[in-house]
Amino acid sequence: MPYVPTRYFCLIVALVTIAIAFASRLATNDYFFFAGYVVLQYVVMATAWNILGGYTGYVNFGTAGFFAIGAYSAVVMHKLFEPPLIASIVVGGFMAGLVGLGMGYLTLRLRGVFFAIATLALAIVLQTLVTNWDFVGGARGVYIIRPETGPFGHPYIQYLFVLMLALSAVAICIARAIEHSKLGYGLATIRDDELAAEAAGVPTLRLKLIATVLSGALMGMAGAPLPYYVTYLDPSSGFNLAFAVNSIAMPLIGGTSSWLGPLIGAVLLATIQQIATVTISSALNLLIVGVIMVAFVTIAPNGILGLFERGVRARRRPAEKEAA
């Protein structure tokens, strides 16, 4: 595939995003927007997870924590000022990024499974704090009355859908820009071998912090519209483990080596889940994720992208032999 410079790539993404936004106007049923919102939310989450998990090699199990920081930042903002949602998204992203920085600083000397456990613990600590914080509803949860219509007069759910679509585009552009940059090289060296990375002059700690902040901030931004989507938010749904499991499973199933993997994984898995929720039962969701993940770990450990690359290489090899 020929290399497309990042600015053209982002232009293409922007055009596709606008095209999808307009095409969605054809949908006659609001359910399409409810389901589409969830799929797009997972595109952002999976892409964000992949910046730290895929590019840098640090498995974050605390995804739900960052997501909920975004959601609860929006709740706080709503209770204090009732600002436009975009302001809450920015604040949610900022808060989650800040927590990402703190987490990075405290835990990045841990590697592998120890890092994963520390991030999971972080999510639990945060959940406990929120559960005991009355201002945001505590364990009882909080109701958010969402406006009837968005700023352009469309139903609010359509506005949420378009916002999440735009966030997905931003996340994908960031991920893709990192991949083909000096930062991307640096993160890959951390994933491959941290000692060798330092010896080659890579400031590993600083790069890891950039990755945790970026990844955390994107997750927070994905979480900020949640209260307006569900209209009732309590800690056990905001910090739901399903967010963490899904955001890890999607990049793994799609492939962690590039921006395309999380996108494929998220669209595929989230769509299947949405269909299963309607046709079979909502309790089946995690079972589906589990089964698909087990299947991929055994059959295609490098995800769908990995399968595809293997196919391309296998087809190229006989040609190489003939040429030789």
Place this chain on the structure above:
Amino acid sequence: MSALLQVEKLGKRFGGFVALEGIDLEVTAGERVGLIGPNGSGKSTLVNCITGALRNESGTVHFDGKRLDRLPAHSRTRLGLARSFQLPKPFHSMTVAENLHVPALYTVNARHGQHLSPAQIDARVDEVLTQVGLHEKANRRPRDLTQIEMRKLELARAMTAEPKLLIADEAMAGLSHSEVDDILALLLRLNAQGVTVIMIEHIMRAVTSFSQRLVVLVAGRKIADGAPEEVVRNPEVVKAYIGE
């Protein structure tokens, strides 16, 4: 001439185990120094303390007039101190050429007043790959390399950082006779270009023919330091290697 590398009273312990104690070492610019010692004598620990992979508890390390002790490893690399690892540590998700892009981007371009354009980096990477004889494999992944090619990649990555001092940690272990000569010739060429080299090695033939000076570590202490022919006759060294 003042020393390029100056290690003074360096000490390192792991829990109750004293790995290094009171190590003094001076290396002048342009010198070829061999560092030898039995297994577990602290050679690699010393290298790790000098390059920043480990922190020494006591003593100081000065390089090119700057104190290194508190600097992280990548800052030391940027000052001109490069190393290769005893067990090759390639970036396995990247091609051979991309492996060399890393020090070019992060070390050479991080130095004050230097900035290589992407085309200059490509040229520089090409040049180093040709020098070590890995040019043909530029677009291969490290897993496709043989043992000696892996060692060469390890050295090439250190060379791309344009170091003043290169520490080669057992770059020849497990190689055949002719392969050892290959690496030796490479290191001698580097030294002729003005790079100071510290070689850690078990293969005596290689280390004695290469080094102008030999330093011997035994059980975390330096027991000899001098011309190779004298050092190998030193009774303490003989005792450490062969026994009484």
